[in-house]
Amino acid sequence: MIASPPPADRIPVIVGVGEIVDRPRDVVDGLEPLALLEQAVRRAEIDAGAKLIHDLGSLDVVNFLSWRYCDPELLLAQRLGIRPAHCHYGPVGGESPIRFLHEAALRIARGECDVAVVCGAEAQSSATKAERAGVTLPWTPFAHDVEEPKRGAAFQKPLAVKLGVFRPVSVYPFYEVASSAQWGQTPRQALAESGELWSRYSAVAAYNPNAWLKRHFAPDEITTPSADNRPIAWPYTKLMVANPMVNMGAALILTSLARARTAGIADSRMIYPLGGAAAEDPRDYLTRDQFAESHPQNAVLQAAMDLVGGKGAAFDVIELYSCFPCVPKMARRTLGLGPDVEPTVTGGLTFFGAPLNTYMTHAACAMVRRLRGGGATRGLLYGQGGFVTKHHALVISREPPRSSLSQDVSVQAEADRTRTKAPEFVSEAGGNGKAESFTALFDRAGAVEHGVVMLRTEQGARTLARVPAHDEATLTRLMDLDKTPVGARGAITMAADGVPEWRAN
Structure with a gap:
């Protein structure tokens, strides 16, 4: 029996996307994250071509790291003049924008709300420059009494912290080295693959009007240490790691198909979430079984492929999270895609820029625009957070779904099934x-x-x-x-x- 499509009021659609990039001439003129958020949301409403914000029932705000607020989600709602039933400020994690987007779509599919917004922003460039210059920014006062979110060292063993391998830039190389060895590559071959892949990301950023660094870099420029491209953590150079020194904001508006049609939004502007999956690894990376692959990454990407017939080639466009080269290199192999893959519609966290947790909000905006263009039908958004820890994938399409959005998101059981017992960790040895x-x-x-x-x-x-x-x-x-x-x-x-x-x- 062929499943009948869900009713129009239970079909979620993405109808509006908005982005802002702030490059102030003077550091004190920079917009704070809250202002970037508001502008991004209002731009998304303009993009939708319909008044939707006043009926917002769901608001998810990606976690800030460049500035600390007390209840930023409520401050944003106040600026927008709304009181959504679901008003959420999320935890740290680069996968969180995709998770929020997926959860907002599920909320609409359950009939819990009619209009939803997912948004994020950072102003790390201005915040860092002001701190270095000893300048007080005219922003909402920094909330010193709000506890800083736990990350990095909070979840790692004392020996890892003492040796300096408790930050992303020093942990991801363990995956880089172990995975390339598993694939039979020499470090030189692995470095060459990273350079080619990162060059492809930079080529997309060069033509993205919202990118922070609009330049196409040659592979050798990326992998060869120089005065402007110093080594950070072997084998990564500066041009192979995420660049958080940006000021950016992005937002997406979702609504039901019925509401979108009532609002007069054209079908060509609507993009449909088809489903996705999530899984994670232990936060203490030293308790994992191995570093040649990621079990939750594999499970999440396989679930996404299952939605489109079981093959990565069924996606017309993809966005593979790109904080460090090992992540998309592992992902493209799981997807069964070759080294000539086009891994991004956005430009990557080095070249487009890495507004900390919210890069994938921008990636989702870029993907929506790409699908609206008509040359592609199905897209894959894959985000991850922590130290190859948290993974979330979402499939979106310009074609309507044939069945209701599945509420079963977790593929943790599948990830755990492939995991072997981790070795005991010792801090003293001989x-x-x-x-x-x-x-x-x-x-x-x-x-x-x-x-x-x-x-x-x-x-x-x-x-x-x-x-x-x-x-x-x-x-x-x-x-x-x-x-x-x-x-x-x-x-x-x-x-x-x-x-x-x-x-x-």
Whole structure:
């Protein structure tokens, strides 16, 4: 039996998108995140071509990190002159815009609201410049009494924090190194793939009017260290990591198909959410079983593919989250797509810019515009947050759904089914250790501060160990572009400060 389509008042549609990029001449003229949010929402309503905000029943605001407010979602609602029944300020996470968009669509599908907005903004560029210049910004007073959201070090083991591998830029390299070894690549080959992929992101950003950095970079420019492209954490350079120093806001308006038609919105302006999936890993990355792939990422992307016939090639356009190269490199393999994939409609977190948690809000706006153009029918939005921790995918289309939006979002059980038992973690070790993954941290002058190797001990436990900057022989072995560091063996000793150190055999 063929399922009948749901009633028009239970079919969610995206009808409005709005973005703002703020490049003030003087730092004090920069717009605060709350102002960027308001402008983005009002621009989305203009884009919809219908008065919808006054009937808003659902408002989701992506978490701010550049400025702290007390109840920012209520402050925004007040600015908009509304009192939505669902008024939510979300937790930290780069996947959260996709999750909010999906949840808003589900709310409409359940008949809980008629109009919904998902929005986010950051003004890290202005906030950082003001702090460095000692300038007081004329913004809503910073809410010092509001607790800063937990992230990074709050979820990691003391040894990881002591060694400096508790920030995204120093943790993602563990996935980069382990995954490329699993694929049989030398570090040189992996670096070349990263450069080609990132060059493709920059090519899209070059023509995106909302991008922060509008320039197409050649692969070698991206991967080769230079005065303007210093090494950050091996093997990543500055042009291979997210750029949060931007001022941006974005918003999307959803409503029901029935409401959209009543408002006179043309069918060609409507984009339909078809469904999606979510899963996550433990927040303490050292309790995961391995780093060559992500089980929740695989489960989420497979569920998205199942919505369109089981193949990644069924998507006409995709947005693969791009905080660091390992994420889209793993994702495109799960999707069964080749190295020549067009991975973005937006430009990526390095070149378009990384307004912290809310990049995927902009990506959703870009995807809607692309689908409205008529050259593409189905798009995949894939976002992730934490340290390859939280994953959410959403499939959207310019063609109406054939069945009701599924309320079953989690694919956690599938992700957990493929997970093996994680090794015990020890903070003290001796004897021999085999490298599971590796990175090296650099100072601002481009010199190695120290290396950090993830090890398996002779007893099968996992530990982290420092490679001092003066141990040039070990660092040379680990950063050899023609031989993976994974599997290298060496001796573990305990240093005077209580930190394990490792020297290659």
